[in-house]
Amino acid sequence: MNIVENFRASLNRSQDVVDGMIARHNGHLGATAMADCSISLPLAGSGWPEPLPLAAKIDPDPYPLDALPDTIQAAVEEVQGYVKAPVALVASSALGALSLACQAHIDVARDDYLQGPTSLFILTIADSGERKSTCDGFFMETVHQYQDEQTNLKKSEMEDYRAALAAWKAEYNGVETAIRDAAKQTRNDKRIDKLKTDLMQLEYEKPIAPRIPRLLYADATPESLALNLATGWPSAGIISSEAGSVLGSHGMTKDSIQRNLTLLNILWDGGELSVDRKTTVSFIVRDARLTIYLQIQEAALRDFLIKSGVLARGVGFLARFLVAWPESTQGTRWYSAPPESWPRLSVFNQRLSEILNHPVSINEDGGLMPAMSELSPDAKAAWVNFSDEIEDLLGNGGELYDVRDVASKTADNAARLAALFQMFEHGAGAVSLDNMKRASTIVAWHLAESRRFFGELALPLEVADAVRLDTWLIDHCRRGSTHIVARRDAQRLGKVRTKDRLDAAIAILTELNRVEVKKHCGRVDIYVNPALLEKPS
Numbered sequence: 001m002n003i004v005e006n007f008r009a010s011l012n013r014s015q016d017v018v019d020g021m022i023a024r025h026n027g028h029l030g031a032t033a034m035a036d037c038s039i040s041l042p043l044a045g046s047g048w049p050e051p052l053p054l055a056a057k058i059d060p061d062p063y064p065l066d067a068l069p070d071t072i073q074a075a076v077e078e079v080q081g082y083v084k085a086p087v088a089l090v091a092s093s094a095l096g097a098l099s100l101a102c103q104a105h106i107d108v109a110r111d112d113y114l115q116g117p118t119s120l121f122i123l124t125i126a127d128s129g130e131r132k133s134t135c136d137g138f139f140m141e142t143v144h145q146y147q148d149e150q151t152n153l154k155k156s157e158m159e160d161y162r163a164a165l166a167a168w169k170a171e172y173n174g175v176e177t178a179i180r181d182a183a184k185q186t187r188n189d190k191r192i193d194k195l196k197t198d199l200m201q202l203e204y205e206k207p208i209a210p211r212i213p214r215l216l217y218a219d220a221t222p223e224s225l226a227l228n229l230a231t232g233w234p235s236a237g238i239i240s241s242e243a244g245s246v247l248g249s250h251g252m253t254k255d256s257i258q259r260n261l262t263l264l265n266i267l268w269d270g271g272e273l274s275v276d277r278k279t280t281v282s283f284i285v286r287d288a289r290l291t292i293y294l295q296i297q298e299a300a301l302r303d304f305l306i307k308s309g310v311l312a313r314g315v316g317f318l319a320r321f322l323v324a325w326p327e328s329t330q331g332t333r334w335y336s337a338p339p340e341s342w343p344r345l346s347v348f349n350q351r352l353s354e355i356l357n358h359p360v361s362i363n364e365d366g367g368l369m370p371a372m373s374e375l376s377p378d379a380k381a382a383w384v385n386f387s388d389e390i391e392d393l394l395g396n397g398g399e400l401y402d403v404r405d406v407a408s409k410t411a412d413n414a415a416r417l418a419a420l421f422q423m424f425e426h427g428a429g430a431v432s433l434d435n436m437k438r439a440s441t442i443v444a445w446h447l448a449e450s451r452r453f454f455g456e457l458a459l460p461l462e463v464a465d466a467v468r469l470d471t472w473l474i475d476h477c478r479r480g481s482t483h484i485v486a487r488r489d490a491q492r493l494g495k496v497r498t499k500d501r502l503d504a505a506i507a508i509l510t511e512l513n514r515v516e517v518k519k520h521c522g523r524v525d526i527y528v529n530p531a532l533l534e535k536p537s
Contacts, residue, residue, distance in 0.1 A: 051529045052512040054470055060327065061448060063088040067441040069421050072098070075348035079138045084333035085131040086326035088449075089295070092122050093135040094348070095322075096239060096293030098420050100143060100215060101355045103289040104235035106428050107270070107370045108419035110383060110412075115372065117270040118416045118423075121292040123321040125301055125453060127328055132241040132295040138342075140239065142349040143215055146356040150213045157210045164207040172206075175199045211366065222260035226267070226275055229288040234368050235360070237291035247296065247304040257308055261317040264290070268320045287367025292321075298468075299495070319405035322413060322446040325453045331479035351424060371428040373419045379436040383418075386440045387411035390447075406450040414443045461501070466508040468495040470532075473515065477528050478535075487517070487524040 065073055065087060072094055080090040099120040109115040124132065179195045213233045217225055218240045229236060266273045267290040276282045296304075305312055312318050361369040375383055390410050393400040400407040415431075418439035422431045456467055472494040477483050487506075496502045506526065509515040516527045 048529050048531060049513040051514045051531055054467060054509075054512060054514065060325065060452060061445060063091060063324075063326070064441045064445050065091065067438045068094075069425055069435070069438065071344075071347055071351065072421075072424065074344035075139075078339075078342060078344040079135060082336065082338055083131050083134050083138075084329055084336075085135055086126065086324075086329050088324040088326040089124050089126060089130055089132055090135050092124050092293065092322070092324055093132065093139045095120060095417070095420075096122050096136075096237070096291060097139040097143060097352060098424060099291040099293075099416075100140075100235075100237040100239075101352045102420050102423045103291055103370075104360045104368055105355065105358060105370055106373045106419055106423050108415050108431070109372050109374045110380075110415050116412070116416075117268070117289050117370075118373075118419045119268060119270075119289050119291050120413070120416060120420075121268055121321045122294070123318070123323050124293075124295045125298050125323070125325040126295055127297055127330070128242075129330060130295070130328060136239060136241065136293075138345060139348075140216070142352045142356065143237075146353065147213060147215055154210050154212045158212065161207055161209055165209075168202065168205065168207055172199070172202050175202060211362065213360075222263045223275065225290075226263055226273065226285045226288075227283060229267075229290070230275075230283040230285045231366070234288040234362065234366060236289075237293065239291075239293050241295045247294075247300070258311055258315065261308075261311060261315050264292070265316055265320065286365070287363065287369070289368060289370075298325075313405055316405060316409075319409050320413075321406075321450075322443060323406075323450040323453060324446060325449050328475060331475065355423065373422060373428055374430050375415070375418075375436065376430040376432055378433040379418065379431045382433055382436045382440070383411065383415060386414060386436075400447075400451065403447070403451045403454055406454070407447060410443050410447050413446075414440045417443060462504045462508060465496045465501050465505040469502070469505040470509055470514060471495075473509075473526065473528050474532050477533050483528045483530050483533055485526045485528065487526055490526055 063086075065076065068076060068091065076087070076091050076094050079093075080087055083090065099118065099122075103117060103119040106118055107115060108118050126132065175195055175198050179192060179199065182192050182195060209232075211233055213235075214228065215233070215236055217228075217236055217238050220228070220238070225236065225238070263273060263275075267285070267288060270287075270289065272284065272286040274282070274284050361371075363369050390400065390407055392398070394404045394407055395401065414436070416439075418431045418436045421435040421438060422429060425435070456464055459467070469490065473485055473490065476485055476489075476493070487502075491497055491499065491502050494502075496505050506515065506517060510517065514529050514532060516529075518525050518527060
């Protein structure tokens with residue numbers, strides 16, 4: 001099977017489960033009252049019925065770690081072995097660093113007209129405490145070092161600029177004052193004309209700030225980021241382990257969200273954007289590059305989607321992201337001492353440092369001039385096949401119809417990632433067939449993750465609540481080595497905290513033989529089917 005055939009088979013298996021769950025929900029799972037809690041329950045191992053599958057509770061496919069180039073794969077495995085975060089999260093940290101380091105140096109051409117950036121937008125949906133900050137610390141360390149080194153190298157140049165700017169401001173203010181004074185006195189047109197000419201000349205002589213690489217942003221508004229890209233360094237990354245503060249910032253209010261999402265879309269496309277301001281200087285962003293790598297909690301992402309309405313998907317913002325929704329590893333991350341050295345990570349970081357320190361080509365307007373990386377003939381043929389196969393799944397009734405916004409960007413992301421792999425391994429040049437295959441495998445996995453997540457969003461509320469409750473119950477029981485959870489703890493600590501919605505979710509899980517409920521002396525306990533708690537072999 002090729003990449004797309006494997007992907008299609010996975011989608012068909014997922015759809016069978018979803019269809020069955022929706023049918024059961026529409027048939028006889030609509031009850032909102034909790035099942036009779038007074039029944040006697042079998043204990044673990046004493047004859048529980050087989051648990052039935054739950055809609056979007058489809059186990060994700062393993063992250064295709066083998067598809068990463070050897071050096072990147074080795075670094076990811078080394079970090080994951082110590083941090084024990086989900087593999088997809090660790091790999092996404094590596095790809096975020098890769099995109100940020102390379103985007104200023106290369107663009108990618110799929111053909112003579114389909115050309116654009118190699119920048120990636122990556123979104124990992126994970127609970128707090130999954131150690132994304134720790135992973136970023138390993139993979140972004142080189143970026144931080146480069147940024148600090150460049151700031152120090154430009155320190156004296158920046159001091160000279162500040163002094164020159166202060167002198168310029170004093171002279172400029174002096175001419176402004178002279179014009180005002182002259183206007184108050186007996187009109188002397190010749191003198192005022194001379195002062196106006198001096199003022200205009202000073203505008204041309206205003207000192208220009210040195211361009212100092214600033215690559216990392218966490219909580220800047222899209223507009224302030226755009227200003228820095230236009231007037232400062234034209235390559236940057238929004239890297240945040242708390243993306244709720246980014247997507248929920250004042251830059252994403254009801255009045256500004258469409259403008260700012262559109263701005264970020266244009267930056268992903270590598271397009272040109274004019275920002276007009278009433279009270280301050282207007283500016284144009286062109287030939288700039290932006291990487292985004294965010295981790296966000298599921299609840300915060302759902303809140304953002306609710307607040308943004310149809311905008312986040314309607315304007316294609318989320319469609320541009322490589323989405324990962326990995327299962328938590330919390331509760332299984334037993335301590336291990338850090339290794340004495342990090343030979344594989346060091347190789348990765350050394351290569352990243354070489355790329356970062358390679359001179360960046362910048363034009364006279366301050367925009368980037370990346371080299372163009374083309375697809376080799378066999379890579380081009382593989383990319384066309386991948387693109388056409390994805391397109392074939394987008395039609396009405398196709399497996400990808402519900403995520404056609406995301407799927408329509410998948411081939412573009414495959415070309416971007418393949419060019420990044422090529423740059424990392426060999427420098428700018430034609431993309432090989434091997435790197436195209438690797439990139440296509442990885443973006444196909446991310447597409448399946450998008451479909452898994454957005455598929456759950458489209459479920460009836462009761463089923464979506466049941467999915468969230470089921471996930472929490474299983475995780476809670478595995479951590480506590482038990483199969484019994486007090487109902488009040490499920491409501492107090494879990495992800496479904498409204499009484500009526502919790503009752504409806506429990507009723508659905510009961511019908512599916514995933515839980516039973518027992519009431520004894522005023523206490524209500526939820527018993528989880530022990531088969532759900534068995535670790536996969």
